[in-house]
Amino acid sequence: MEIELTKGSRFNLSKEAPDLKKVAIGLGWQVSKNGQSYDVDASVFMLSASGKVPNDNYFVFYNNLQSFDGALKHTGDNRTGEGNGDDETIYVDLAKVNPVIQEIVFVVTIHEAQETEQNFSQIKNPYIKIYNYENKRSIARYNLKEAFSQETAVEFGRLYKKEDEWRFQAVGEGYNTGLKTFVDKFINNSRHEEDASAREKKLENIQDNKPQIAISLDKKLEEKAPHIFNLVKKADISLQKVNLTNHKAKVALCLDISGSMSWLYSSGKIQIFAEKILALGCRFDDNASIDIFLFGADAHHVGEMNIDNFKDFIQNVLQKYPLEGGTYYGKAMKMIKEYYFKGWQKMINKHFASNQPVYVMFVTDGATHDQLETEKILK
Numbered sequence: 001m002e003i004e005l006t007k008g009s010r011f012n013l014s015k016e017a018p019d020l021k022k023v024a025i026g027l028g029w030q031v032s033k034n035g036q037s038y039d040v041d042a043s044v045f046m047l048s049a050s051g052k053v054p055n056d057n058y059f060v061f062y063n064n065l066q067s068f069d070g071a072l073k074h075t076g077d078n079r080t081g082e083g084n085g086d087d088e089t090i091y092v093d094l095a096k097v098n099p100v101i102q103e104i105v106f107v108v109t110i111h112e113a114q115e116t117e118q119n120f121s122q123i124k125n126p127y128i129k130i131y132n133y134e135n136k137r138s139i140a141r142y143n144l145k146e147a148f149s150q151e152t153a154v155e156f157g158r159l160y161k162k163e164d165e166w167r168f169q170a171v172g173e174g175y176n177t178g179l180k181t182f183v184d185k186f187i188n189n190s191r192h193e194e195d196a197s198a199r200e201k202k203l204e205n206i207q208d209n210k211p212q213i214a215i216s217l218d219k220k221l222e223e224k225a226p227h228i229f230n231l232v233k234k235a236d237i238s239l240q241k242v243n244l245t246n247h248k249a250k251v252a253l254c255l256d257i258s259g260s261m262s263w264l265y266s267s268g269k270i271q272i273f274a275e276k277i278l279a280l281g282c283r284f285d286d287n288a289s290i291d292i293f294l295f296g297a298d299a300h301h302v303g304e305m306n307i308d309n310f311k312d313f314i315q316n317v318l319q320k321y322p323l324e325g326g327t328y329y330g331k332a333m334k335m336i337k338e339y340y341f342k343g344w345q346k347m348i349n350k351h352f353a354s355n356q357p358v359y360v361m362f363v364t365d366g367a368t369h370d371q372l373e374t375e376k377i378l379k
Helices: 180-186 196-209 212-224 226-241 259-266 269-284 313-320 329-340 371-378
Strands: 003-005 010-012 022-031 040-047 072-074 088-093 103-110 123-132 138-143 153-162 165-175 250-256 289-295 299-306 358-363
Touching: 022 040, 022 103, 022 153, 040 072, 040 088, 040 180, 103 123, 103 180, 123 153, 138 165, 153 180, 212 226, 226 269, 250 269, 250 329, 259 269, 259 313, 269 289, 269 299, 269 313, 269 358, 289 313, 289 329, 299 313, 299 329, 329 358, 329 371
Parallel strands: 003 138, 250 289, 250 358
Antiparallel strands: 010 165, 022 088, 022 123, 040 103, 072 088, 103 153, 123 138, 153 165, 289 299
16 A cells, blocks of 8 residues: 655655565656746765765766666656656665665756746646555655745655665755755765865966966956856866866857747747857857857858857847748858858868867757758768
8 A cells, every 4th residue: 555645754665665675766747838848857866874975976867877886777857747657767776775875865956947937836746656666566655745936946755774774754845046956965075066275276277377368358257247257167167177278269159040949049048058158169269259150941140149249149139030931950051161161162072171170059959951961061
C-alpha cells in the first residue's frame, strides 16, 4: 500500500521495503497553459556527512546524468512538462552508493526563470514518489500542496542514512534564486567555487595579462554597460581556464527570423542570448562588438552590436527586418563566408586564409529549406 506523505513527514525505507535494492524516484508537475514554454529540471545532490558533495560528479543533472559511483542515474531533461506520468526519473542502486554519501537531495528548478519571469506559481500538481524499480510497486508519494508564488527552485525531498538505514523525508521547501540556491549550499567551496581570495587573485592575474586596450575597454564597460561588464567578468574566468585570455577572433551571431521564432523574440530570450555573445565579443574582438546576420527567406547583414547600441538592439532590428516565411541556412552561410573570406568560392577545395578565426553562433528552431545548398557550402 502506498504511503501518502505530507510536508516534513519521514519514513524508514529499509523497514517499509526491507528487500529493496533499487529505488526509482519519480518527479512530476504540470505547467500553466499561458502560451509560454517552461524548461523545468530535476537535479540531485549526493552529500557526505559535511553536507557537501564530495566532488563534481556527485551533482547529477541534465549535463551529468550519472553519479561518480555509478549508483544514481538520471533519465534526462524533459523540456515540456507535458503528458501523464513522471516528467523525470532518478534511479538509485542503494547497494552501489558510495559509503561516504549520507544524503541524496532531490530538487526541481526552472531554467532561466529570472530572464523569463517564471516561477512555481505557474507549476501545478508537483509531486515526488518512491517506488521499487524492479517490480514497479509504489512505496510512497508526496504531493506538494504548498502555495508557491515567487519561488524558482524547490527541494522536493531527500533520502538519508540514519543508523545504517535509508529513510526518506518529504521537504517541500521553496527558494527564489533557482539552481544557484543549491549549488551555493551543497557544493564544496574549496572544489567548486573559488573562495574570495582565490577569485581575486585569479582576476588580478587576468588583469596583469590584459593589453592596455582591454583595460580601457573595461573602464568603459563598467561605466556605460555594467550588465555587459558583469557578463564579461564571468567570461574572463572561463577563458583563462582554457588559456584564451588574450585570444583574438571575430564573433558573429546568425539569427533565424522565420515566423516560428516569434515567441523567442517577443519574450526577450534572443536579446538575452545576444548580450551573452556580445560579452564574448568584448574579449575576442578589439572593437568590442559582434556582427549580426539574419536569415529567413533571405539573408541579411544588419551590422554590429556593441556596447553603445546593445540595449533593445534585437527589437530595433526586427522593426527593420520583420519575421519572414521560410528558413534558408545556405543563404546565410554563403553571405557569412563572402563577408569574412573574400573569393571563397574560388578556394572551395582549400583552407580559408585569415589572420583571425571567426566564431559564428547560429540560432534556429527548425530545419532548412535548402538542405542541398547548405551541405554544399559546408563541404
